Amino acid sequence: MKFYSIFISIFFLITSAEATLFDYQGLDTLLKVSEKESLQQEKNKEEKPSLEGSIRKGQDYTIQLNRMNFILGKELDTLEIMEDIPWVERLTGVVENRLNDPTSLISIRYLNELDNLLRNIRAQVEVAERKVTARTEELVSVREQIQEIKEDQIFRLDVRDPSILKEYQTAIVQLREQTEKTESLLNEQRVFTAYYQTRISRMMIKISELSEMIDAEKRKAEKALLSKDMAFPWEKSKTDSSLNLSGVFFESLKLNEAILSRYIKNQLGLTIFLSVIFLLFYLWVNNILKVIKAEKEFSNIILERANYVPKNTFLSVIVVFFPILPFIFSNPTISFLTVLNWIIVVTVTVLLYGKFPKSLFRNWLAFVFIFLIYTVSNLYRDINYSERWYLFALSIIGIFLALRIVKFQRSNPDLLPTFIEVLVKFYIAMQVLSILANVFGRFTLSKLLGTAATMSFAQAVGLYLFVLIIMEVIYLQIEVGRKKETEFTSFIDFHGIQKRVKKVFYGIAALIWTYYFLDNISLLDIFIEKSRVFLSTERSLINSTFTFGNILIFFLLVYVSSVVANNIAYFASIKDQQKGESRDKRLGSSILLIRLSVLAVGFLLAVGASGIGFDKIAIVLGALSLGIGFGLQTIVNNLVSGVILAFEKPIQIGDAIEVGGRSGTVKEVGIRSSKILAYDGSEIIIPNGDLLSQHLINWTLSDQKRRVELIIGVSYGSDMDLVSEILTKQLQIDEIMKNPTPKVFLQSFADSAVEFRVLFWVENFGLWIDIRNKVMRGIFASFKENGVEIPFPQRDLNLKAFPNILDEKIKSIGELEELEKLKRNQDSKD
Incomplete structure (x- = not known):
């Protein structure tokens, strides 16, 4: 066993030595392999996110998909779009047919109406286009979010991987199914929105084409405005004058009624808002009148100074409110402006009843009748040459009525404003030009001038009452403010304010009338465009x-x-x-x-x-x-x-x-x-x-006090103590201040009088002359009562010699001069 252990130890030592010998040769290779393994491990970590992170992402994506489903569930508001687009398509079709009809003679006024109508249509379509565009942007945003979710690593996981928890597999499957449903709903909404986007785009193209056609027709009509478009009165007419005037009238009436109703409907919100403002303005003016009647002692005198507001409050408010409506409504149609003019002229007629002499008021009624005919004729869509003689007669009658106004103005210069004569002369000049254009075959120009002259004159009278009524409202409001003498309004010089304010309102009225006049002669758009180019x-x-x-x-x-x-x-x-x-x-x-x-x-x-x-x-x-x-x-x-x-x-x-x-x-x-x-x-x-x-x-820097000084002279034979007593007594009146105390001093012995110096103070600088007058009158009366003499310079003349001996019978200087004259005559004879 011991030998076996030694063998193992030797083996490991040899192995270690070999590894040390070969380590220097394969070091680079080993390092490269290690780096690859590290990168692969990091990549595997990225591709296989942690369970906790995946669960959190799944939760966030689910919430995000629910939010997207809510957005997709709000469908495009097609009710208003479907209501507007068919009407717009039909109307643009009618306009296109009218423009493409070679037998149709469209008047320049009607071309302007069509142009204005297309602008209103464009505004409606642009509203629908903004809605569709906003919806398209929402769908694009949802699409980008879905694409971002689908590109996430969580969608690349293999749900069949046994290492993934079963519950987690189920959540991933549900998330993918929900994403697919959301994407399917998105595609449906995209197709639905694209349908309306296509129709709206087609409408905008059509409107642009029609606008270009109208612009071309307008330029053609403007160039032909000064050219001859019908025969001279003594020539046989080459134009078709057999058109039924009543038929043209009723057809134009239907068309303008449809345009007007549609315009009011599109401007319904603004119309309601302005109606509320009108009602509030009327209630305010009416309340002013109630306050004057209830609180003012001389209410009858105050109300009599106002000619229109107290007697016709509602109509007066109409005259003030209605002239500014064309500047508030966007792109008002001719029919809308015509209705406003009818209301104003009728209202002015009612207000003038009883204010003018009967002959002048009858003259105005005749003019109103001509005005109504011109405005109705202005609504015709086609050029009708059968109107020639009607317009010719209206121009002559209008000139006759205008001359009567001039005659009345010169015989009653204080009854009518001075500018009326200038306005009437301008009207006569316009009508004369209308007659000349009619005679020389310029029918379109003749009608344009006659209509513009008549409408401008009526509008000028309405604007004149517009200024007068505003002045009356200001006057009545000032009278309401005069509650106490210490209040600011009680000191206002109304006439001075009137001069200043009236200039401002006359300037506003002049600008409004200029706008109306340019619109009446169909030059408003040209003027605005030229002015814009010139100014910019x-x-x-x-x-x-x-x-x-x-x-x-x-x-x-x-x-x-x-x-x-x-x-x-x-x-x-x-x-x-x-x-x-x-x-x-x-x-x-x-x-x-x-x-x-x-x-x-x-x-x-x-x-x-x-x-x-x-x-x-x-x-x-x-x-x-x-x-x-x-x-x-x-x-x-x-x-x-x-x-x-x-x-x-x-x-x-x-x-x-x-x-x-x-x-x-x-x-x-x-x-x-x-x-x-x-x-x-x-x-x-x-x-x-x-x-x-x-x-x-x-004199009034720090206060209103002033010292008054009097020099009073008395004769040398006067009792000085009595004089001092009299002077002191006259200074005891209430108007003289007690502190400082009034003083009486003997001032000097003059050549012919003894002079006293009297000093006293008054509280109000503005009254010192009156108080001095009162004191001096009292002193003079007291001196006279007490026998004190006020001396005056006297001279004694002693005559030591006279060139002639005076006759005792001579009693006057005149007799002496006569005697000298006789002597000179006698000497000359000798």
């Missing part, structure tokens, strides 16, 4: 680029900020002028800081909104600083002085001041200069620099 085209100047749109935005925002700043200053100055006794409660010169702040914010907004770089503004400011250095020192001095006045507040609006020999009440502290209302009613403009550089006397 980049232009170069030296090394910088700009657009006129940026410049317009810049100046528009600067102008708006200046208007806002001026109005803030105006209202604040009204408030300050009524708080003269409480200087601390007034904004005063702080209004200037508010104005500067508004202007600065407006300027920064204008720079940012216009896209003008601040580097370019810096260049402008640098050039401006150079100008300041050469010739604008005085202006900059006044500007800086204005800022100093705003911060230091040596003067406030309503202060009584004296500067440079001028005195008055501060009315406005401006950016460059200030206004002083002199006591004689004149307004003095004083540069802000002069207010700081000259001696400034402010």
Whole structure:
């Protein structure tokens, strides 16, 4: 046994030695094999995830599949799409047939309507397209998630592997089955969505083709607008004038009714919202009237000053609300605008009843009748040459009615606004052009001009009432706010506000009327497009680029900020002028800081909104600083002085001041200069620099008190103690302050009088002249009652010699002059 152990030990030693000898030769090979085995082991680990990790993944994937099934279970909302698409397909088919019909003479107005209709259809289809696109994106996301799940290692496991637990095998099988079901549902939804996506895509292509066709027809119609499209009146007509006008009317009526109903249905949400706003506005105005009737002592006088709102509140609200609706609704159809115009014109007619003389109101009724005929004719889809003589007669009647309005305006200049005459002349000019176009065979142009003239005139009258009614609502609201004398609204000068606000609303009305006029002559789209191109085209100047749109935005925002700043200053100055006794409660010169702040914010907004770089503004400011250095020192001095006045507040609006020999009440502290209302009613403009550089006397800087000084002279023979007693007694009135105590001093012995100096204080600077008048009247009456003489300068004239001896019979200077004249005549004879 011992030998056997020794043999084994020797064997291991030899083996170890051999291994050591050969280890250096096969070291690289062994290392490579080891690395391959390690990589294979790691790969096997990745391919065969742990049981716990697989179970967690299976749970996450199951939750994810349930979420995907929920998304796929929400099918595409096809109800609205199925409702819109067939109608859109039928309507586009009708439009296509009309455009492809060579015998159809489509009017330019109807082409615009078709173009507008296609835009509304495109908007509807785009809504459906967005829904389908959103659904497609959801399906794509689900598809990517399913693909990610299927590529996971858990799906590559062999469920028949006996090393995998039976329960785990079952979970993997269920996960695969669920994935397959989800994928099958996904494919069904993809096919379903692709069907609608195809139809919508086909509709968008069709709409684009029809839009191009309409654009081509419009360009053709615009070019032919000035060309002759029918025979002269004295020639035999080559066109078919046998079309049944009533048939055209009823067919157009049905078509426009369908378009209008569909448009209102598509805009139903906005229509309901605006109806609520209209109702709230009406209730607000109605509540104003109720408050005036219930709380105001002179409610009848207040309501009589408003001509329309108190008597026809609902109709007045319509006139204010309806003109702005075309700007709120997107792409309004001609039928929709026509209905709005009918409502406004009828409402205006009811409001004018009783406000105009009967003859003028009958004239207006005749014009309304012409307006209705023109607007109905404007809805025709086809050009009907049988209208020629109707339009010719309407133009002549319209000119006759317009001339009567001019005659009435000149005989009653105060009854109608001044712009009516200009508007009437414009209407007459348009109708004359319509008649000339009709005579020279330009029927389409004639109808367009006549319709535009009539509709624009009616819309202008409606917009005029639009401004008047807004002014009445503002006036009534101000009257409602006048509850206490200390409230701000009770001091508002309504007429001053009216002048300012009316300009704004007249400007708004002018813009609305311009929009209407361009739309009436079918130039609105062209004008908008040309304006957009003109304003957005980049232009170069030296090394910088700009657009006129940026410049317009810049100046528009600067102008708006200046208007806002001026109005803030105006209202604040009204408030300050009524708080003269409480200087601390007034904004005063702080209004200037508010104005500067508004202007600065407006300027920064204008720079940012216009896209003008601040580097370019810096260049402008640098050039401006150079100008300041050469010739604008005085202006900059006044500007800086204005800022100093705003911060230091040596003067406030309503202060009584004296500067440079001028005195008055501060009315406005401006950016460059200030206004002083002199006591004689004149307004003095004083540069802000002069207010700081000259001696400034402010009588109301810290309070309203003022000392009044009187110099009273009495004769030398008067009782001085009695005079002092009388003067002291007259200073015992309530308006004179008791502290400081009034004083009476003997001032001086003058040439012809003994002068007393009377000093007393008054509480309110604005009343010191009245109190002084009362005191002096009392002193004069007391002196007269007590026999105190107030001396006045007297001179004794002693005549030592006279060139002629006076006759005792001469009683007057006139007789003496007559005697001298007779003597001169006698001497000349001699």
